[in-house]
Amino acid sequence: MHHTVKTLGKETIIYSISNIIVRGCSYLVLLLQTNLLTPSAYSIITEFYGSYIALGHVIYDLAMDVTYLRFVHRLGKSYTFNAVITILLVTSFIFSILLIVFIPQIAKLTNHLVHIRYFYYMTGILILDTLLMIPLARLRVEKKTFEFLLVKFLQSFAHIIFSFVLLYCPICLNSIAYWISNGLHIQIALNELDAVFIANLLSSVTALALLFAQFQGFYWVWHGHTMAMIGRYATTSFFTILFFKVNETLPLLCFRKLVPNNFYTTHTKEEILGNFGTSCKLTVCITLGIQAFKYAAEPFFFANSDRKEAPRLYSQTMYVFILVSCFCLLLLSINVDWIAKILIPNARYRYTIDTVPYLAFVYILLGIYYNLSTAFKLSNHTQYNTWISAWGSLVIGLTAFLMIPRFGHWGCVYASMSGAVAMGLLGYYMGQRCYPIPYPKQGFLILLFTFLVFRKIPLWRTQLAFLGIGWSYICLHTTILILFSILAVIWKKSTKLKK
Incomplete structure (x- = not known):
């Protein structure tokens, strides 16, 4: 069992390294954008990418990546790939026509x-x-980690190049406007915001060209029984993911409408939205690890579901996830001030950095819920996932409606946190009824302890100021490192005793 957990850990580390490289490239793109755009202009990017495109991805994807992972071993790699791609080609065409028709509205x-x-x-x-x-999910299933990493890296690198060229070489943007004018007969004056979207489009085209070989041998699959089986599974997963994404995007979506125009004395609400969108991206070290964990864990959970010791295996996975996540959160909380100065050199975007540890904590709570939701997937009660996600959306919507007009961007934080807590508690209760997993209670105590601690870290830095900045940071880092090392040793000894 330890070997299996270690294998998951190794795969998580590999995906973490790849995500660090990819997010590092995304950070460079962020630098290029924030160096040129005002916070008010960047708020448009925050709203489009943080809300509309994020929700659009869920609708277009139709949970087919999760569905592919579920059926690939049952129906065969080639057949499942072709069936899922067939569905996505048809639905993407329909969605795109509808979207284009209703864009003015x-x-x-x-x-x-x-x-x-x-x-x-x-x-x-x-x-x-x-x-x-x-195609990317197929590389993960086939354990072609290097090819997966290479495509993701080259896509991100292309994004940097195209962003730099289009943002800082106006002649290139003017050339595109000239091509649109002559080729499509549409007169248009492109600006820096156009450059952001066009660079994204070109980087995606680059990745699609690199994955073109994955489509060789593709044939249309439209067998009624297969489509019905895939459709039934995907429908429940789709609504679950949709509500989950609504939970993430709803506060940003409501911000401009709920915050009064004169709420902030020194900034406009559009400038705060641009700042807050940048702060969300500073949670990168936490979100990277959680995303990498999901990449490795999805195949892992399904592959080990038939093992007798599976419940205890999932229990150990949860504890390790909480331990590592909380350790990273405390390190982020201690260092967020100087990290923000390095990663966001433009001081106009650092107004809301005090929200970063709280946003990171929300992502950890959602990661815990992802672990808890394993019980619903393995017991074929995925409808509970949907209802719990819907419950989270309701909690977030009500909290946002009450909190954002009163607390501004902090209302967004409170709404997100309340929804994540509500989902976690209900997910634990329902999960134990569907597929009992002996989760270690000390893991949840560590989570509560971490929340209480990171809220006090700014106060501790003040109280240790007499040591000097350097020694106070060393003292805090050493204390956290020793504490979590002890917790890791205790967990390792307890799992050996249970064997």
């Missing part, structure tokens, strides 16, 4: 009539990313 509803062309860019991004999804 959507732009009016979201108060973005001035930015209506960005919705057309969004459509292209959604189509390309949907086509990339299953």
Whole structure:
């Protein structure tokens, strides 16, 4: 069993390294954007990518990546790949036609009539990313880690190059406008925001070209029984993922509408939204690990579901996840000030960095819920996932409605945290009824302890100021390292005793 957990850990580390490289490239793109755009202009990027494109991905993807992982071993790699790709090609075409037809109404509803062309860019991004999804999932299933990492890296590197060229070489952007004018007979003046979307489109095209070999031998599959079976499983997973994504995006989606115009004395609410969107990206060290864990854990959970010791295996996985996540959160809380100065050199974007540890804590809670939701997947009660996610959306919506007008961007934090806590508690209760897993209670105590500690870290830094900045940081880091080392040793000894 320890060997199996170690294998999962190794795969998580591999994906973490790849994600660090990819996110490092994304950070460079962020630097290029924030160096040129004002916080008010960047708020448009935050809203489109943080809300509209994020939700669009869920609708276009239709949970087919999870469905592919579920059926690939049952129906065969080639057949499952072709069946899922067939579904996505048909649905993407339908969704894109509907989206293009209703873009004027959507732009009016979201108060973005001035930015209506960005919705057309969004459509292209959604189509390309949907086509990339299953080939990347196929590489994960086939354990072609190097190929997976290479594609992700080259896509990210292309994003940097295209962003730099389009943002800082106006002649290139003007050339694209000239091509659109002559080729499509549409007169348009492109700006820096256009460059952001176009760079994304071009990087996705690059990744699709690299994965073109995955589509060789593709044939249409439309067998009624297969499609019905895939559709039944995907439907429940789709609504679960949809509500889950609504939980993430709803506070940002509501921010501009709920915050009064004169709420902030020194900033406009658009500038705060741009700041807050940047702060969300500073949780990168936590979100990277959780995303890497998901990449490795999805095949792992399904592959080990038939083993007798599976419940205890999942219990150990949860404890390790909490231990590592909490350790990283405390390190982030201690160092967030100087990390922000390095990663966001433009001081205009550092107004909301005090929210970063709380945002990271929310992602950890969602990662814990992801572990808990394993019980629903393995017991074929995935509908509970949907209802719990819907419950989280309701809690977040109500909290956002009450908190955002009163607390501004902190209301977004409170809403997200309340929804994650509600989902975690209900997920634990329902999961134990469907598929009992003996989760170690000390893991949840560590989580509570971490929350209480990181809220006091700014106070501790003040109280240890007499040691000097350097020694106070050393003292805090050493204390956390010793504490979590002791917890890890105790866990290792207890698991040996249980064998």
